Amino acid sequence: MKSPLSFKKYINPNLKFEQGPIRPPSEAKSLLIRFTRNCPWNKCTFCPIYKGQMFSRRSVAEIKRDIDCIAEIISNIKVISLEMGESGRVTRDVLKTIWSDPASYPYYRTVALWLYYEEGNVFIQDANSLIMSTQDLVEVISYLGEKVKGIKRITSYARSSTLARKTRDELVELRDAGLTRIHIGLESGSDNVLKFVKKGTSASRHIDAGVKVREAGITLSEYVMPGLGGKKWWKEHALETARVLNEINPDFIRLRSLRIPPSAPLYQDLVSGKFEPLNDDEVVVEIRLFIQSLEGITSTLTSDHIINLLEEVEGKFPEDKEKMLSVIDRYLNLPPRERLLFRLGRRGGTLRSLDDLANPEVRAKLETALDELGREAPGGVEQVIDELGNQYI
Numbered sequence: 001m002k003s004p005l006s007f008k009k010y011i012n013p014n015l016k017f018e019q020g021p022i023r024p025p026s027e028a029k030s031l032l033i034r035f036t037r038n039c040p041w042n043k044c045t046f047c048p049i050y051k052g053q054m055f056s057r058r059s060v061a062e063i064k065r066d067i068d069c070i071a072e073i074i075s076n077i078k079v080i081s082l083e084m085g086e087s088g089r090v091t092r093d094v095l096k097t098i099w100s101d102p103a104s105y106p107y108y109r110t111v112a113l114w115l116y117y118e119e120g121n122v123f124i125q126d127a128n129s130l131i132m133s134t135q136d137l138v139e140v141i142s143y144l145g146e147k148v149k150g151i152k153r154i155t156s157y158a159r160s161s162t163l164a165r166k167t168r169d170e171l172v173e174l175r176d177a178g179l180t181r182i183h184i185g186l187e188s189g190s191d192n193v194l195k196f197v198k199k200g201t202s203a204s205r206h207i208d209a210g211v212k213v214r215e216a217g218i219t220l221s222e223y224v225m226p227g228l229g230g231k232k233w234w235k236e237h238a239l240e241t242a243r244v245l246n247e248i249n250p251d252f253i254r255l256r257s258l259r260i261p262p263s264a265p266l267y268q269d270l271v272s273g274k275f276e277p278l279n280d281d282e283v284v285v286e287i288r289l290f291i292q293s294l295e296g297i298t299s300t301l302t303s304d305h306i307i308n309l310l311e312e313v314e315g316k317f318p319e320d321k322e323k324m325l326s327v328i329d330r331y332l333n334l335p336p337r338e339r340l341l342f343r344l345g346r347r348g349g350t351l352r353s354l355d356d357l358a359n360p361e362v363r364a365k366l367e368t369a370l371d372e373l374g375r376e377a378p379g380g381v382e383q384v385i386d387e388l389g390n391q392y393i
Contacts, residue, residue, distance in 0.1 A: 189244030
């Protein structure tokens with residue numbers, strides 16, 4: 001095999017494309033392409049992302065240039081693969097060759113990984129690219145499909161308030177152009193909670209947007225934030241969020257439990273006492289009420305983020321509802337110290353399921369850590385667990 005440096009002639013360091021800071025966990029293997037920069041609303045008090053950053057729209061010409069760069073990078077990577085006798089495929093050896101270059105061209109690495117995974121998913125950034133005109137979106141999404149072969153799914157974040165202003169026919173146009181999935185940060189179905197956290201939308205608008213997306217034949221993921229109602233509105237938050245989702249029947253309901261880092265404006269409400277947060281156990285009780293209240297839907301609920309305490313709470317409605325509730329009940333029925341051990345292990349990244357707590361080696365380490373923290377941690381065990389949880393934001 002040739003030296004990795006011998007393939008350097010196929011790498012053009014001037015080929016670059018813009019990418020934003022975040023994407024959903026479910027888009028971990030997706031190719032990220034930025035259509036807009038930052039968030040046009042940017043007032044949600046629970047969100048630390050984009051604060052201090054101005055929103056801007058990228059022109060169609062800019063986006064097309066990025067797509068052209070990606071297409072050329074793909075072409076160059078396939079030439080490297082052919083030279084290596086790998087028939088144009090990005091195998092592990094091809095991937096190692098591209099990643100081994102000391103210049104470590106980040107754009108080639110990104111595209112090579114995407115080709116290696118072979119899942120064909122593309123995620124459009126940033127927070128609300130559906131704010132672009134439908135005509136412009138159709139043009140760039142169609143162009144993306146023409147220039148980059150092998151795409152199987154194109155996904156974007158969108159705000160309910162933005163989607164509510166789109167017609168069903170516009171969404172059908174976007175679907176036909178290649179947009180296959182939309183992620184919406186529903187967060188809550190309670191108008192009181194939505195107003196308090198300055199979400200800039202309402203329960204009725206959430207329903208309108210979600211129903212239109214579904215009717216247009218676009219896959220819909222709705223994100224729910226357990227804990228967002230705090231002690232004041234926790235029950236209303238659970239019941240109203242379930243009511244809204246029962247109206248929408250999205251393809252996916254994704255749990256993203258509330259964390260409040262100092263960089264989020266809600267942190268000031270926490271410090272002042274204006275917002276009283278739920279503890280982990282209270283959030284689990286809230287999630288139980290939420291799931292119990294979901295009726296007449298065929299959605300798949302996922303807990304696919306480490307900030308959620310109970311990753312096992314997932315399944316499809318209605319058939320897996322009782323299974324999800326049983327996981328919650330199993331946790332709530334644990335003795336207090338057992339729940340504390342699990343929380344420490346989960347927030348520390350050593351546990352993924354309740355069954356993991358039965359591992360003798362892992363359990364012994366957690367028992368030792370818990371006893372030491374009880375003696376030595378200045379702020380106590382709860383503060384340590386909270387700090388561990390915030391590291392994943």
